[in-house]
Amino acid sequence: xxxxxxxxxxxxxxxxxxxxxxxxxxxxxxxxxxxxxxxxxxxxxxxxxxxxxxxxxxxxxxxxxxxxxxxxxxxxxxxxxxxxxxxxxxxxxxxxxxxxxxxxxxxxxxxxxxxxxxxxxxxxxxxxxxxxxxxxxxxxxxxxxxxxxxxxxxxxxxxxxxxxxxxxxxxxxxxxxxxxxxxxxxxxxxxxxxxxxxxxxxxxxxxxxxxxxxxxxxxxxxxxxxxxxxxxxxxxxxxxxxxxxxxxxxxxxxxxxxxxxxxxxxxxxxxxxxxxxxxxxxxxxxxxxxxxxxxxxxxxxxxxxxxxxxxxxxxxxxxxxxxxxxxxxxxxxxxxxxxxxxxxxxxxxxxxxxxxxxxxxxxxxxxxxxxxxxxxxxxxxxxxxxxxxxxxxxxxxxxxxxxxxxxxxxxx
Numbered sequence: 360x361x362x363x364x365x366x367x368x369x370x371x372x373x374x375x376x377x378x379x380x381x382x383x384x385x386x387x388x389x390x391x392x393x394x395x396x397x398x399x400x401x402x403x404x405x406x407x408x409x410x411x412x413x414x415x416x417x418x419x420x421x422x423x424x425x426x427x428x429x430x431x432x433x434x435x436x437x438x439x440x441x442x443x444x445x446x447x448x449x450x451x452x453x454x455x456x457x458x459x460x461x462x463x464x465x466x467x468x469x470x471x472x473x474x475x476x477x478x479x480x481x482x483x484x485x486x487x488x489x490x491x492x493x494x495x496x497x498x499x500x501x502x503x504x505x506x507x508x509x510x511x512x513x514x515x516x517x518x519x520x521x522x523x524x525x526x527x528x529x530x531x532x533x534x535x536x537x538x539x540x541x542x543x544x545x546x547x548x549x550x551x552x553x554x555x556x557x558x559x560x561x562x563x564x565x566x567x568x569x570x571x572x573x574x575x576x577x578x579x580x581x582x583x584x585x586x587x588x589x590x591x592x593x594x595x596x597x598x599x600x601x602x603x604x605x606x607x608x609x610x611x612x613x614x615x616x617x618x619x620x621x622x623x624x625x626x627x628x629x630x631x632x633x634x635x636x637x638x639x640x641x642x643x644x645x646x647x648x649x650x651x652x653x654x655x656x657x658x659x660x661x662x663x664x665x666x667x668x669x670x671x672x673x674x675x676x677x678x679x680x681x682x683x684x685x686x687x688x689x690x691x692x693x694x695x696x697x698x699x700x701x702x703x704x705x706x707x708x709x710x711x712x713x714x715x716x717x718x719x720x721x722x723x724x725x726x727x728x729x730x731x732x733x734x735x736x737x738x739x740x741x742x743x744x745x746x747x748x749x750x751x752x753x754x755x756x757x758x759x760x761x762x763x764x765x766x767x768x769x770x771x
Contacts, residue, residue, distance in 0.1 A: 439504040440516035444523050447471070451482050466492060470530065473515075480515060481531070485524040495601025496524045502577055502600040510565030512588055512598040531596060533589035536647075540584060541656055549690035552736050554593050555651040556703070560725070560732035561595035562587050566644060567721045569603075570637050576606040578614065578635055582643035583624045583657065584650055606637055623657030623668060628715050638715035641724065645710025649673055652703050654688030670711050677708045696736045703731055 450471035451458050460468045466485035473480055485492040496517070503514035518525040533539070536558060539550055550558070562582075569577040580602040588596045602619050613634035618625070626642035629635055646657050649669050657669050666672045676682040683700055684693075706727050712718050719727075 439500060439514050440527075442516045442518045442525070442527060444518055444520040444525075446473075447482060447518050447523075447525050447527070449474070450480065450527075454484070466524075471527070473527075478515070479530040481528045483526040483528070485526070487522040487524065493524060496526065498603050499526060499600045502603045506568070506573060508565060508568040508572075509594070510561045510596055511568065512596045528598075531588040531590050531598075533591070533593065535585045536587040536589060536595070536651075537584040539589065539593075540650060540654065543690075549654075549688070550593070550651075552691060552695040552699070553732075556699070556728070556732040556734075558587065558589070558593055558595045559648055559651055559703075560728040562597060562647065563644065563721070563725045563728045565595070565597040566640055567725045569597075570606070570640070570721045575608060576637070578604045578606045578637055579640050579643075580604055580620060580635065582640055582647060583621050584647055587647070604635060612636065621657070623670075626715070627713060636715055637721065638718045641710050641718040641721065642712075642715075644724065645707045645718075646670060648703065648707040648710065652688065652700070652707065653686055654690055673707075674711070677704065680704070694736070694738050696734065699731060699734055699736065702727075706731070 448454070450473055451469045452471075454467075454469055458469045458471065460470055460481065462468070466483055469482045469484065471480045471482045472478070485496050496519075500514065500517050503511065507513075512531065513529040514526065515529060516527045518527070539547075543549065566579060566582065569579055577600075579597065579600070581599055582597070586597060586599045588598045590596060604614055604616060607614050613636045615633055616635050618630055618633050620629075620643075624643045624646050626639040629639040629642075646669060649655070650657060653669070653673070655669050655672070659667055659669075673686065676686055680701055683704055684697075686704070687693075687695060687700060706719075706724070709717070709719050710724070
């Protein structure tokens with residue numbers, strides 16, 4: 360994957376929060392004051408000594424990315440196109456204010472138009488003076504330039520001219536899942552049950568591509584509602600791969616790295632040890648699924664202390680399914696299949712298990728979510744099925760903890 364090995368994220372990552380302010384319905388996400396986990400800093404002196412060589416290494420990676428980019432703009436190229444800064448200026452109208460879509464942790468996002476391909480795009484302009492911004496730039500290009508999947512946002516190209524660091528993506532018109540799930544605008548219609556399950560299934564398929572089908576496999580490390588973009592028909596796409604890491608290979612079980620992520624989504628085992636695994640992403644997915652089912656945020660400062668953390672609030676309630684109707688998002692107004700609700704909670708409960716070994720593999724998760732998404736709920740003609748939960752059985756995969764998994768799911 361090109362320079363991915365030196366992209367980033369080598370364990371000396373910045374702990375700067377990726378605060379994001381954005382308008383709704385665009386490729387940027389509405390991320391207000393997200394909190395990043397990070398291990399304690401070493402001394403400033405150590406940072407100063409290491410910063411220069413790391414910066415030079417990243418710049419070399421940027422140059423290599425530009426040299427290896429495809430020249431083709433016909434949309435069939437497997438690698439991202441390298442744009443000149445003049446081309447980006449032309450596409451964004453010199454970054455016109457009325458083209459501004461939002462602001463992320465390391466730069467601003469603008470809407471643009473490529474005359475060469477007659478294509479509307481989103482352009483992310485990264486902070487030129489941020490080492491972490493450069494690191495995320497290289498990680499993003501290295502990941503997406505070799506990826507091609509309908510549930511991943513498409514990177515069309517990038518600009519690495521002089522100090523400029525810009526990323527050019529396909530334009531996603533409906534913005535992020537966060538914009539459609541939390542703090543809705545007046546008169547904005549809430550997502551219905553069928554749409555929520557379809558979004559979850561699409562996100563799971565995108566994650567499966569990263570974990571299983573990419574070579575080498577990739578740990579996303581930043582799965583959350585604000586990074587799931589919605590296209591036409593609420594088609595979900597994973598975005599923002601600045602924190603992505605190549606996963607462990609061979610006999611290795613984890614990647615040791617500084618803890619980075621958004622509070623509420625970060626797996627507790629990773630937060631405590633810095634040992635990143637594919638099951639870290641599964642935990643984050645479980646949090647997103649809980650958000651879809653309950654309508655609650657992963658972490659909500661506005662709630663009472665015992666209800667601020669979604670997983671901590673939900674975990675004791677998993678023990679009795681009589682709680683599930685009360686846990687469901689009030690905005691659904693009871694319009695969901697009761698068995699489907701039980702199944703969705705069962706899947707989420709497995710994903711947010713404290714022990715990583717008890718969390719399902721991504722392929723089992725995809726099978727379960729595809730099944731849930733296929734069971735369309737019709738409030739005018741709905742009959743509950745009495746057959747055994749197929750979503751649950753799909754997740755009862757064979758491993759040393761199968762008895763635990765079976766017991767947990769049969770309780771639903």
